[in-house]
Amino acid sequence: MLYAFELSGEHEELPAAEIFACLKIEGLDFRPHTIVDQCLVVEITGKEEDVEETLQGPITDRLAMTHHILKVVGISENNPDAILKLAEAFDPSGYIKEGQSFVVRAKRIKHSVDFPGEFLEQKVGGCIYRKGFRANLKNPDVEFRVILSEKAIFGTLLSSIDRSAYEARNPQNKPFFHPGVLMPRVARALANLSGIKPGELFMDPFCGTAGILVEAGLMGARVIGIDAQEKLVKGALMNLEAFKLDYVLMEGDACRVPLKEETINAVVTDPPYGRSAAILGGSLEELYSCALSEIERVLKPGGIAVVVSDKAAAEYGEKAGLKVLNIYSQRVHRSLTRTITVFQKELKNENGKQE
Incomplete structure (x- = not known):
């Protein structure tokens, strides 16, 4: 049909x-x-x-x-x-x-x-x-x-589809607002691209105000958020509590994720851009390289990671051992075009080696 x-x-x-x-x-x-x-x-x-x-x-x-x-x-x-x-x-x-x-x-x-x-x-x-x-x-x-x-x-x-529900969750309508975050419809679409299912573990190592986590949580995922800024972690807590979701939040470093290997089903993240990224990571290249290595480490085999960036993240993910499935571009305004890269951690064969 x-x-x-x-x-x-x-x-x-x-x-x-x-x-x-x-x-x-x-x-x-x-x-x-x-x-x-x-x-x-x-x-x-x-x-x-x-x-x-x-x-x-x-x-x-x-x-x-x-x-x-x-x-x-x-x-x-x-x-x-x-x-x-x-x-x-x-x-x-x-x-x-x-x-x-x-x-x-x-x-x-x-x-x-x-x-x-x-x-x-x-x-x-x-x-x-x-x-x-x-x-x-x-x-x-x-x-x-x-x-x-x-x-x-x-x-x-x-x-x-009730698109008005997404409008109601616009960043300025949440208990804690911080500029420069993804709109709910985009965050939801990216969470869907990750293949996350109800009850599975979903992580955002640059969670900011938890916009991505809220959308994954509303679909029944158990969400884990990490951010380096105490202010944003407190704001994320307010936003997640407002929707009564199943979550874990921590202030921490995306380059040193305190989770065991191969425990996360899916990752969607929107790392900071430009100067803020350089401050947090020493350099943008270091930040992307180490964060994607950590994402590869904690992802289960076959798991998908969706990374939003203002530059191509494919090379850093491939160096970390991730396979590039798709790359999309989204023009936000004249001075910003987002690159959305969809990675997958390859499955392992019977000998424990990646296929």
């Missing part, structure tokens, strides 16, 4: 990468089907009821860079004739039940089409009405959506 994810568009690659990570975390059997601007269509195999329960439950709860999840009716060229032909021909069983009401919503992505969405909503609505269903614009049982990108994706709404 095909399912579509209506993406936020705030990054070219991260929203889709976050979805793939979440589907993998939940153990769904999937493969990419179609990728167009701000929409990803995935084929997921398995019992339909179980798949949709997972999509509407844990997947919806985890995602940050997606607006909606749809059950796909069909995909066509993005012109009215092709879309209406699809709407006329589709079998409504499996999408809407007898006696249920419906509404049609069309979403135009940028300048993909030159015709109004309202026109299409009326025409597609007419097709569904002629199949024996009644329209209800205010309180429908089923919402049909048409995403108008390079292709037209027609489907029914399964769930919507």
